[in-house]
Amino acid sequence: MAKPQAIEKPVDVLIIGGGIYGCGVAQAAAASGYSVILVEKNSIASGTSRQSTKLIHGGLRYLAQGNLQLVHAALSERETLLNIAPDLVQRQWFYIPIYENARHSPWLIGSGLLLYWLLARGRSHFRRIPRRQWSTALPGLNYNGLRTVLAYQDAATDDTALTRAVAASAQSFGCGILQNHGLQRAEYTGRYDDKYWQVDFDSGASCRARILINASGPWMGETCQNILAHIPEMPHRLVQGSHLLLDRPCPAYIYTESSDGRVMFFRPWRRRMLVGTTETELAAMPQKPTPTQTEINAILDTHNHYFPDTRCTNVDILNTYCGVRVLPCGDSTAFAANRETVILADNEKRPAYIGIYGGKLTTYRREAEKVVHLISRSIPTKHRADTRRIMLPVTDVSLG
Numbered sequence: 001m002a003k004p005q006a007i008e009k010p011v012d013v014l015i016i017g018g019g020i021y022g023c024g025v026a027q028a029a030a031a032s033g034y035s036v037i038l039v040e041k042n043s044i045a046s047g048t049s050r051q052s053t054k055l056i057h058g059g060l061r062y063l064a065q066g067n068l069q070l071v072h073a074a075l076s077e078r079e080t081l082l083n084i085a086p087d088l089v090q091r092q093w094f095y096i097p098i099y100e101n102a103r104h105s106p107w108l109i110g111s112g113l114l115l116y117w118l119l120a121r122g123r124s125h126f127r128r129i130p131r132r133q134w135s136t137a138l139p140g141l142n143y144n145g146l147r148t149v150l151a152y153q154d155a156a157t158d159d160t161a162l163t164r165a166v167a168a169s170a171q172s173f174g175c176g177i178l179q180n181h182g183l184q185r186a187e188y189t190g191r192y193d194d195k196y197w198q199v200d201f202d203s204g205a206s207c208r209a210r211i212l213i214n215a216s217g218p219w220m221g222e223t224c225q226n227i228l229a230h231i232p233e234m235p236h237r238l239v240q241g242s243h244l245l246l247d248r249p250c251p252a253y254i255y256t257e258s259s260d261g262r263v264m265f266f267r268p269w270r271r272r273m274l275v276g277t278t279e280t281e282l283a284a285m286p287q288k289p290t291p292t293q294t295e296i297n298a299i300l301d302t303h304n305h306y307f308p309d310t311r312c313t314n315v316d317i318l319n320t321y322c323g324v325r326v327l328p329c330g331d332s333t334a335f336a337a338n339r340e341t342v343i344l345a346d347n348e349k350r351p352a353y354i355g356i357y358g359g360k361l362t363t364y365r366r367e368a369e370k371v372v373h374l375i376s377r378s379i380p381t382k383h384r385a386d387t388r389r390i391m392l393p394v395t396d397v398s399l400g
Contacts, residue, residue, distance in 0.1 A: 007207035011035040014209035019049035022215035023166040024368035030173035031385030041182035045163035051323030056155040056362045061263045074362045075120040085392040089157045094253045100145040113152050126152035165392040188229040214355040218285045218324040231353045232344040235329040242291035243276030243321035244299045258302045289322040326358045341367045350378045
């Protein structure tokens with residue numbers, strides 16, 4: 001049997017997972033002077049980080065849950081991303097059609113938009129759309145029973161391009177990126193102050209690292225099983241969020257409710273209409289997440305309710321997007337579950353292992369800084385990079 005090829009020089013930090021959180025930590029750590037390797041079993045942004053609704057937003061619906069802290073933090077991060085990635089993140093107007101049978105009245109939603117504006121420090125403008133402008137702003141919308149239309153500002157992105165830009169930025173600071181390298185085993189070994197992770201990959205390669213970061217998203221459980229050490233784990237559930245790309249033009253970014261009260265977005269994507277998302281719990285992580293027929297029906301029903309003159313069936317589906325979220329276990333429904341990131345370290349004072357659970361696309365940079373702060377407790381650094389000032393231009397740099 002051939003001897004695994006070792007990566008010659010030990011590194012400070014090894015990150016498992018090439019989604020937005022793994023890439024964010026890689027960028028922040030490499031920019032702060034750490035030697036870093038990021039390992040992804042497939043390709044960068046091949047999982048949930050390319051299967052989202054592709055929005056950079058504060059999370060208007062979290063106001064109803066009373067989670068003002070998360071909304072405030074996400075709105076702040078939205079502004080940061082608008083500044084450092086202007087070619088990848090753009091501000092957009094989102095429209096909220098409110099019907100006679102809506103669960104929330106126009107004044108309550110308007111109050112929420114006012115609070116959203118305040119939490120954004122005046123950078124999420126909102127307004128009421130006059131009736132005479134409805135057909136221009138939202139052509140084809142169901143106007144039957146429509147009471148009013150409100151609009152507010154948030155932002156949208158290409159999630160894959162954003163993740164790859166962050167990965168390329170990490171690479172520019174010296175981070176090594178290994179794609180198509182699945183974790184086979186990781187063992188914490190050595191003696192006293194000379195302890196390290198010995199990590200082997202299914203490619204036959206191996207390396208040593210002082211700190212191991214588990215940012216493998218919905219594959220957290222699988223990754224933990226391959227780590228031969230006592231590490232902290234968070235009881236979690238996997239929730240699938242499906243989207244349909246429909247063969248219809250999309251007039252605008254539209255914030256709506258599905259028939260069961262979940263938030264559903266309509267948004268332009270590749271000159272067509274992207275609609276989602278769902279909340280379907282999974283018993284285990286599938287090899288390739290696929291929307292169920294129940295999810296497909298729910299999304300099509302929502303579309304056909306709001307756009308009855310351009311009804312869609314299965315034959316109008318051009319593509320599906322299916323991301324899997326990691327949410328904490330609990331009694332709440334998946335829709336109401338906490339969306340904040342949970343960061344677990346084996347030792348808060350001097351960590352050797354850090355696991356990252358959940359989180360929003362919008363807040364990846366903020367959470368990455370928290371992880372680098374934990375890293376610095378074990379490996380002090382001469383400087384901490386401020387990733388709020390590192391620009392993320394569109395790039396086609398190879399990540400091979």
